Amino acid sequence: MRTKDDQAGIAWSICWRGSRPGWQHGTVTQGKLVRDRIPQIIRAQGGTVVARRLTDQEYESALLEKLVKESQELALAGSRRERLEESADVYEVLLAIAGKSGFDFAEIEAAAERKRAARGGFGERIWLESW
Numbered sequence: 765m766r767t768k769d770d771q772a773g774i775a776w777s778i779c780w781r782g783s784r785p786g787w788q789h790g791t792v793t794q795g796k797l798v799r800d801r802i803p804q805i806i807r808a809q810g811g812t813v814v815a816r817r818l819t820d821q822e823y824e825s826a827l828l829e830k831l832v833k834e835s836q837e838l839a840l841a842g843s844r845r846e847r848l849e850e851s852a853d854v855y856e857v858l859l860a861i862a863g864k865s866g867f868d869f870a871e872i873e874a875a876a877e878r879k880r881a882a883r884g885g886f887g888e889r890i891w892l893e894s895w
Contacts (some may be wrong), residue, residue, distance in 0.1 A: 797826035799856070824864055831857045 799801040818826055834857055838850035862869055 797823075797830050820864075827857060827861050827864060831861065 793878050797818070806813050831854065834850060834853040838847065838854055839849040839852045859869060859874070862872055
């Protein structure tokens with residue numbers, strides 16, 4: 765089980781300089797929330813990282829933006845492996861949102877079970893044409 769501090773993680777606004785596989789040589793500047801070990805990985809690849817810790821308000825906003833981005837990537841994933849990887853990213857962001865909001869994943873599961881009992885799930889593939 766993750767602690768609340770583990771779930772919150774470290775929020776970074778990051779830019780990297782140097783060459784990275786799949787990137788052109790030069791400076792890449794991209795402000796975005798990244799996983800906690802990304803600065804370390806970029807440095808290990810010879811890049812230079814400029815990062816800062818986000819405020820609580822920035823972190824919350826960045827997490828919600830990240831959830832939208834990762835959900836879009838999941839929707840575009842073509843292969844089973846890509847769907848698995850993107851699902852893991854969505855899951856990780858949800859864990860961080862839960863930690864920031866003061867509840868754990870067990871509470872999310874319990875709320876989902878309550879909603880499923882009251883309204884059903886999505887297993888029946890019902891598409892509502894009009895209402």
